[in-house]
Amino acid sequence: MEIAQVATIAGKEFWDRIRNRWVLAVAAVFTVFALAIAYFGGAQQGAVGFRSIEFTIASLVSLVIYLIPLIALVLGFDAIVGERERGSLDLLLSMPITRFELLLGKYLGLAGALAFSTVAGFGLVALVLATQLELNALLHYFGFMLSSVLLGMAFLSLAVMVSVFATDRTRASGMAIALWFFFVLVFDLLLLGALVVTSGQYGGEIFPYLLLANPADVFRILNIFSLEDVRTLYGLATVFPAALAEPWLLGLVMLGWIAAPLAIATWRFRK
Amino acid sequence: MASISPDAGKTAPPPVIAARQVVKHYGRVHAVDGVDLDIEHGELFGLIGHNGAGKSTLFKMMLGLIPPTSGEIRIAGTAVTGKGFRAVRRRVGYLPENVVLYDNLTGLETLQFFAQLKGVAYSACPNALERVGLAHAAKRRVREYSKGMRQRLGFAQALLGKPQILFLDEPTNGLDPEAIREFYATLRGLRAEGVTVVLTSHILSEIQERVDRLAIMATGKIRAVGTVQALREEMDLPLWIDVRIAPSDFDSVRAVLGQLPVSAIEAHDDRVSVRCARDTKMPVIEALAALDGRLLDLHVREPSLEDVFFGFSD
Numbered sequence: 001m002e003i004a005q006v007a008t009i010a011g012k013e014f015w016d017r018i019r020n021r022w023v024l025a026v027a028a029v030f031t032v033f034a035l036a037i038a039y040f041g042g043a044q045q046g047a048v049g050f051r052s053i054e055f056t057i058a059s060l061v062s063l064v065i066y067l068i069p070l071i072a073l074v075l076g077f078d079a080i081v082g083e084r085e086r087g088s089l090d091l092l093l094s095m096p097i098t099r100f101e102l103l104l105g106k107y108l109g110l111a112g113a114l115a116f117s118t119v120a121g122f123g124l125v126a127l128v129l130a131t132q133l134e135l136n137a138l139l140h141y142f143g144f145m146l147s148s149v150l151l152g153m154a155f156l157s158l159a160v161m162v163s164v165f166a167t168d169r170t171r172a173s174g175m176a177i178a179l180w181f182f183f184v185l186v187f188d189l190l191l192l193g194a195l196v197v198t199s200g201q202y203g204g205e206i207f208p209y210l211l212l213a214n215p216a217d218v219f220r221i222l223n224i225f226s227l228e229d230v231r232t233l234y235g236l237a238t239v240f241p242a243a244l245a246e247p248w249l250l251g252l253v254m255l256g257w258i259a260a261p262l263a264i265a266t267w268r269f270r271k
Numbered sequence: 272m273a274s275i276s277p278d279a280g281k282t283a284p285p286p287v288i289a290a291r292q293v294v295k296h297y298g299r300v301h302a303v304d305g306v307d308l309d310i311e312h313g314e315l316f317g318l319i320g321h322n323g324a325g326k327s328t329l330f331k332m333m334l335g336l337i338p339p340t341s342g343e344i345r346i347a348g349t350a351v352t353g354k355g356f357r358a359v360r361r362r363v364g365y366l367p368e369n370v371v372l373y374d375n376l377t378g379l380e381t382l383q384f385f386a387q388l389k390g391v392a393y394s395a396c397p398n399a400l401e402r403v404g405l406a407h408a409a410k411r412r413v414r415e416y417s418k419g420m421r422q423r424l425g426f427a428q429a430l431l432g433k434p435q436i437l438f439l440d441e442p443t444n445g446l447d448p449e450a451i452r453e454f455y456a457t458l459r460g461l462r463a464e465g466v467t468v469v470l471t472s473h474i475l476s477e478i479q480e481r482v483d484r485l486a487i488m489a490t491g492k493i494r495a496v497g498t499v500q501a502l503r504e505e506m507d508l509p510l511w512i513d514v515r516i517a518p519s520d521f522d523s524v525r526a527v528l529g530q531l532p533v534s535a536i537e538a539h540d541d542r543v544s545v546r547c548a549r550d551t552k553m554p555v556i557e558a559l560a561a562l563d564g565r566l567l568d569l570h571v572r573e574p575s576l577e578d579v580f581f582g583f584s585d
Contacts, residue, residue, distance in 0.1 A: 008387040016375060087371040091428075094334050094367075095388040096360040 009105025
């Protein structure tokens with residue numbers, strides 16, 4: 001593998017997203033949402049103003065879990081199929097570059113843009129809140145940011161896989177939306193439904209492992225488990241054994257969710 | 272004294288591009304159906320055929336973009352499907368049919384992107400733009416380029432890194448006649464430097480006087496390969512002789528023409544056209560010369576490549 005070729009492709013993808021202000025727009029969305037939640041998250045209870053980092057993070061998690069997978073899928077679904085449909089893929093592949101290098105470059109460039117938006121958008125809020133936070137709370141917030149980046153990377157990996165399998169952009173967008181529905185909306189309902197139907201007799205032990213089969217759930221567990229105050233508020237997380245909730249273990253699972261779709265995409269792209 | 276060539280007895284250098292029994296099937300569609308083709312070093316080679324004849328598919332296989340269903344293609348001695356082909360790619364330039372570039376980049380940025388991929392220094396980019404006459408538009412975005420300008424930019428991209436082999440798929444699409452002339456002048460310059468050029472076209476009149484050899488492709492097969500002259504002779508197509516005469520001499524001249532070994536006579540307002548087989552060309556012209564004085568002008572129309580082409584592809 002030649003790093004220079006990967007870097008060339010990645011650089012183009014990244015700078016394209018900077019130049020067309022994609023990064024700026026997404027970062028602004030994150031900042032606005034995070035600030036709104038931090039200051040007005042408790043408005044229902046009649047209180048306005050920043051309350052606690054834990055409730056802020058808990059609210060942000062439920063927002064980000066919808067938003068970031070959607071943004072990542074929209075960002076990556078046409079990475080390959082877009083070039084194919086426009087007619088520029090043949091020219092790219094005629095260059096001294098392997099298909100794996102092209103795919104990896106595309107992924108890293110887009111991942112860089114998404115990570116940059118996430119860190120910049122939420123990081124700005126951290127700066128605003130910094131004076132009101134203790135070190136421990138800041139660390140929690142950074143943990144949230146890091147896991148948000150990982151969540152984005154995992155869904156971006158799925159998006160790039162879709163972009164290799166789909167024969168045209170329309171189908172790719174359909175597949176991307178279907179993935180979003182499945183992982184973000186349907187998956188937990190299915191699991192809960194299965195638990196209820198079987199009255200919890202079967203699957204009780206494998207249930208936590210099934211949660212690992214969804215990067216969005218991994219993200220949720222990563223964040224909720226680190227927050228003592230809100231852990232009890234989340235039914236799902238309470239059935240999760242603490243032994244599995246080690247951040248490094250969950251982090252590894254996330255890395256697996258990044259690597260596996262990319263590996264499948266590479267295999268398919270080479271064929 | 273007869274000199275003996277030092278090369279006598281040696282085997283010819285291997286062809287730069289060698290295709291052996293190349294087949295590409297898409298389900299039941301036989302896009303390329305058993306192609307054998309050798310293209311020699313430094314040749315300007317034309318591949319002609321209708322749309323859908325299999326030219327682009329053959330091109331993509333030669334570039335290693337799609338694998339053949341069966342058969343083998345070697346470029347500069349290296350199999351296109353093999354591991355060593357990346358090194359060959361550095362010496363190959365490719366202009367795809369209807370080249371699509373990135374609208375959001377400027378012309379110069381476009382070339383810099385491809386230069387990076389090819390491992391070519393940025394300093395080569397302004398020269399490449401100059402060479403295709405786009406220096407004035409270097410800082411403009413490709414979005415604002417006309418069809419012809421995009422085509423030129425695509426050509427500039429193909430020229431980056433001094434390639435030894437150029438694959439140009441319908442390279443003159445969208446170019447005006449002046450640009451087409453310049454384009455072929457550039458190709459002749461490259462050939463003089465030893466670059467092998469393979470180009471496709473469906474505009475036969477454009478390439479017939481400009482390529483060294485050409486192959487006619489139809490329904491996935493190479494129907495004929497050779498120089499234009501060789502193909503004409505091989506086909507043995509009849510030629511036309513136009514004779515201009517004064518209207519008053521029309522009937523007498525027609526009477527003379529009727530005696531000649533011609534296969535058709537067509538009368539027009541100011542001239543008479545006769546069709547004859549290639550081997551009767553000289554007898555016919557000599558007989559016409561005897562008309563002496565009544566003959567105002569004479570013009571021989573050789574069969575065009577188009578006639579050859581349709582002869583083979585039908």
